[in-house]
Every structure is written in C-alpha cells, then in structure tokens.
Amino acid sequence: MRTTTLIPRRIATTGITVLGAAGIATAALTGTAHAAPQTAKPAHQTAAKAAAKPVKADDKTDKKDAGKKAEDYPDNLDGWIREAMSIMKKHGIPGSYDGIKRNIIRESGGDPNAVNDWDINAQKxxxxxxxxxxxxxxxxxxxxxxxxxxxxxPVANIVAACNYAADRYGTMDNVDSAY
Structure with a gap:
C-alpha cells in the first residue's frame, strides 16, 4: 500500500477572501501578501498623459511623436479585458481573454457596477x-x-481578481465556477 502525504498549499492573503456571485466560497487565509510586482502604469493613465501634452510646432521631437500614442482601449468589456491583459502581462499574471471573459459573464454579466448584496459577505x-x-x-x-x-x-477589478486567481488556482483560466 502506497502512502501519500499531502502538503496544503499556503496562500498568501489576509482576512476573508471571497470572489464569485453564485455560490460564494469564503476562506480565511493568512500570510504575507503576494501581489504582482507593482511598477508599471496602466495604459489609460499613460494615454491620458500623452493626450494632455501639447504638441509644439517648433519642437521636432514632439512633431515626430505626435502621431504616436499609447494604445487606446474602448470603454467596454472587450477594451477592459484587453487593457487588463496588457497590465497582467507586464506583471507576470497569467490569464487568457476567453478565461477572463467567461468568468466575468458568469459573475456579473459584464456589469462593472454589479454588487452582490445577499451572500454572507454582504451580510457582514x-x-x-x-x-x-x-x-x-x-x-x-x-x-x-x-x-x-x-x-x-473595471480594469483594476480584473487585474486584482486575476492576481488572486493566479495565486489560488494558477490562473483565472482554471476557474470554472464561483471561486
């Protein structure tokens, strides 16, 4: 008979951790935070700064760069996911477009202002x-x-949720139900 010892994976989080609107799972987790390295600015902030900078007619560099700008993302579900994935890539957070979208549709129907006011966390x-x-x-x-x-x-919510899912499940793509 072969004996296997299972060592529980330690998840680095504090407080109550819950994600998911349907069948919310609650876990009290302890440890040190494990967020992705936090150095890059989101594309929407970079684009806003670039757009705010006036183009000077006498500055050759500004003229040359005037046609170039950070990628613009539409203010819709597709744009939010694509912008989040760009940030996730910079921080080494895994996740695919399809995996993220599947979970968003299940959790909120694509509504960035969705609020779950009925589960145990809402009661608390x-x-x-x-x-x-x-x-x-x-x-x-x-x-x-x-x-x-x-x-x-929307973008911060996606990136944080994918960072959590990566820590707990390896990637958001591995989440096939409320998490």
Missing part, C-alpha cells in the same frame, strides 16, 4: 462588487499598483 458588510465580484479585502490584498485604487474600476 463587505459585499462583492465589480466585473469579477471581488470583496474589498481581497482587492486590497491583490491590487496591482498602477491600476485604479477603486474596487469597481
């Missing part, structure tokens, strides 16, 4: 919110610097 005053139904403590723990510091910001 910390409802899950946003595209991927993240609670504030999880967002705070897995937020990636350079994204908006607002739970319902």
């Amino acid at each position: 005053g910390i409802p899950s919110k946003g595209l991927l139904q993240v609670i504030q403590p999880t967002f705070d723990q897995y937020h990636v610097k350079g994204t908006a510091d607002k739970l319902t910001d």
Whole structure:
C-alpha cells in the first residue's frame, strides 16, 4: 500500500477572501501578501498623459511623436479585458481573454457596477462588487499598483481578481465556477 502525504498549499492573503456571485466560497487565509510586482502604469493613465501634452510646432521631437500614442482601449468589456491583459502581462499574471471573459459573464454579466448584496459577505458588510465580484479585502490584498485604487474600476477589478486567481488556482483560466 502506497502512502501519500499531502502538503496544503499556503496562500498568501489576509482576512476573508471571497470572489464569485453564485455560490460564494469564503476562506480565511493568512500570510504575507503576494501581489504582482507593482511598477508599471496602466495604459489609460499613460494615454491620458500623452493626450494632455501639447504638441509644439517648433519642437521636432514632439512633431515626430505626435502621431504616436499609447494604445487606446474602448470603454467596454472587450477594451477592459484587453487593457487588463496588457497590465497582467507586464506583471507576470497569467490569464487568457476567453478565461477572463467567461468568468466575468458568469459573475456579473459584464456589469462593472454589479454588487452582490445577499451572500454572507454582504451580510457582514463587505459585499462583492465589480466585473469579477471581488470583496474589498481581497482587492486590497491583490491590487496591482498602477491600476485604479477603486474596487469597481473595471480594469483594476480584473487585474486584482486575476492576481488572486493566479495565486489560488494558477490562473483565472482554471476557474470554472464561483471561486
């Protein structure tokens, strides 16, 4: 008879961690935060700065660069996912477009302002919110610097949720139900 010892995976999070609107799973996790390295600015901030910089007629460099700008993303589900994936790539957070979209549709139907006001977390005053139904403590723990510091910001919500899913499940692509 062969004996196998299972060593539980330690997940680095503090507080109650919950994601998912349907059948919310709650886990109390302890340890040190494991967010992705937080150095890059999101594309929407870079684009806003570039757009705010006036083009001077006498500056050859500005003229030359005037036609170039950071990639613009549409303000819709497709744009939010693509911008989030760009940020995730810079920070080594795995996830595919299809895996992210599948989970968003299941969790919020694509509504960045969706709020779950019925589960145990909502009853305790910390409802899950946003595209991927993240609670504030999880967002705070897995937020990636350079994204908006607002739970319902679509791009920040996606990046933080994918960072959490990567830590807990390896990637958002491995999440096939409420998580």
